[in-house]
Amino acid sequence: MPGLLLPLTRAVTYTRWLHMLVGAIVPFACAMVYPGLTDPSLDDWLLIAVLPVPLVLAAAVVPSVRRAEGLQARLMLFPGPHARVRTDEDPGVSTVSSASWTDRARTGAWLVLRLETGLAMALVTNELTTLALSLAGATAEDPGLADPILHVSGAGWVYVLLAPVPVLALVMVAAGAGALMARAARRLLGPSVKERLSELEKRTEQLLERNHIARELHDTLGHALTLAVVQAGAARAAGDPDFTDRALEAIEETGRAALEDLDRVLLVLRETGRPAGTRPALGEASRLLESARSSGARVDAEVTGTLEHLPGPVSREAYRMLQEALTNVLRHAGPVRIGVRIAVEEARLRLEVRNPLPAEASMAGTGGGSGLRGIRERAAMLGGEARAGQDGGQWLLHVDLPLR
Template sequence: MRGRGKGPLIPLLGRRARLRWVHLILGGALFMPYWLVGTVVMGLVAEDGGSLFGASLSAQFGAYAVGLPLAAVTALFPLTRPMSVAAVRALCGIADDPLAGDRLADGPARGRSAKARTAGWFTLHLGVGALISGATLALPPFAVTVMALPFSPSLQESAGAAHWGLHRPWLQWAGLPAGLLMLLALTAAAAASGALLARQAPRLLGPGPADRLAAAERRAAELAVRNRLARELHDSVGHALSAVTLQASAARRVLDTDVEFVREALAAIEETTRRTVGELDSVLGLLRDGEDDGELPAPRLDALDALARGAGRHVELTVTGPLDRVPDAVSREAYRIVQEGLTNAARHAGGARVTARIALDDDELEITMENPLPDRAPVTRPGGGRGLRGVGERARLLGGTSEAGPLDAVWRLTVRLPLGPARAGGGR
């Protein structure tokens, strides 16, 4: 099937051209106050001091020349660029594509260069718009009058027509094509001016170094939020799946011999999945809302007993010191660290006993987790290996340290988190 071809008048009268024409007329309307100030200035320096509305064409352009610098000065105000960018996006038909470089800046202009480019755009828009607006107001009535000469005896007999020799019939009929050419020339001038502004808009209203830096900082902040949420999902859901798998596997092996253990395993699976579904719903709620208030809905150290029960009978938890003295930020991260340690042990220890010790002194919280080394190296999962990296990230965010590795036939994870003002990472 043949595609529809564009007509010859589409570039001149198509939707994009019409919108750009409106954009130019908007620039002319914005220029009117500056032109009026120019008329006052020219009236003061004119010899007769008369009104410029009926003055010569040179005096009109003098007022135009006075108004342009005034427009450039007022363009230094902060709201100029956001308003100009909004008008360009709505009316100029520019593809706002960052990959193509045709990207318009957001927010007020930052820095001397951006302000100068904004002033240049504002002056260009208002200056060209004033010329096109004036022609749009004056030329169509004149063209229609010229085209109406052959059909209007009153126009033919007017003094102006006689002065220009328009009483001759052939000149009167020549007004028809002349008027059409005037309207076509006006349309072509408006289309060309609109295309000129559209080409210059990305250059003059595009982002400068300060805008790119601010955008990079916003992207980095958004990426940090996504990384935090991904880490929460990894730790929460990963631990739940590992704990449920371990409990189900152990219950299956003793299903016919130890009914009480099976009940305990099923209860632990129920508690683990209920808690994880709540955490998952909270994190997904943050993702849906696109907001981050600096505090994720993570459990704290007071939920360690339930965490240990969900991991199974092979987990031995020892707590030394009052955990209610631990600040909330440290408590949340410490819970996730213990959770990740139990997840790694469940994956690699093969059901062997895991010991977790939480020791609190005056200014530091120490987490130590040990499990026997497996007889053979664990199978590496595709995309795995993020657990210990996440533990290290959490410790560093709080100004602490983490160490993990084999020691005397056991695998040991040791994390130290400061409790005082020396915490680094800004709580994030």
């Protein structure tokens, strides 16, 4: 029993009820013109239900009508943020204008359903309300307040107990019809296939952008912090004031570059509409190599080909791959000898970074670290591949990227 009375306590029951009654405005307005509302017969009511249909179908052709109906449905057919029964579920009702004739047809079907449901709900509301008033009036020996479905004769206190029954029945009917209208709204006003694909593409782009930003922060901040740790440890171990000054200068330069990258990424997150600045490209690889050398590592670099003419996406992603590779070496092996080879061929860019394996570890085991995974993801995004593993007594990272 408490479950049956639950709709009485939910605000959405009454907003749905009101939404359906509003749909009866058009047929009643038409009925005032023809055939009139003075003692209408059953045939008149059927005519009243049919006459406005062409009108609402014509309205459905207007693209903005779908948007207006979607906004009304969201507002009145589904629980709002202040409802007792909170729900974070998406109503599944579109609030954009019609973009195709399929959308217009679905909107037309919704308007006809709303019109007919509203007319039926208005008639039921009138009859049950009249019956409740007649039962209440019968207790005062005046049952003829209106002409209800069931005629009440005589008077008696028992009518006081019966008077709330039509009201409860009306609320239950409104709750059931409102729930059905909410389901119909999801089907007829829900997103079209095109809108669903567009939303899916938008969410995919957002996820890709988030992953891209995460990789940018990981590479930039990870590189800066690793160099700072290695430089500080080397300066403390050396005990040489000149070396300490050079280490602090390198830490300052690396930290400044990391802050610039961080500001650029945060600028994108803020979505201010301003340009986010240019990302470093492989032509600036010398900065990475000098940072590694300033940490005490011996870097032997071999560059063949022209880096300045690389395609922008390839050059920028290759810079981040080299940055992450050098960071991994310093983090896992320390300031060791590092061999870097960058080769620009006719249609491919090849990048190799090799270093001696630390005595107690093998860099990142089989290459399952987040840094190496990020390098593989970047390479795959460009249609290339990245491999990492032991090569004799060394650790080798090899990246192969197409230029077209």
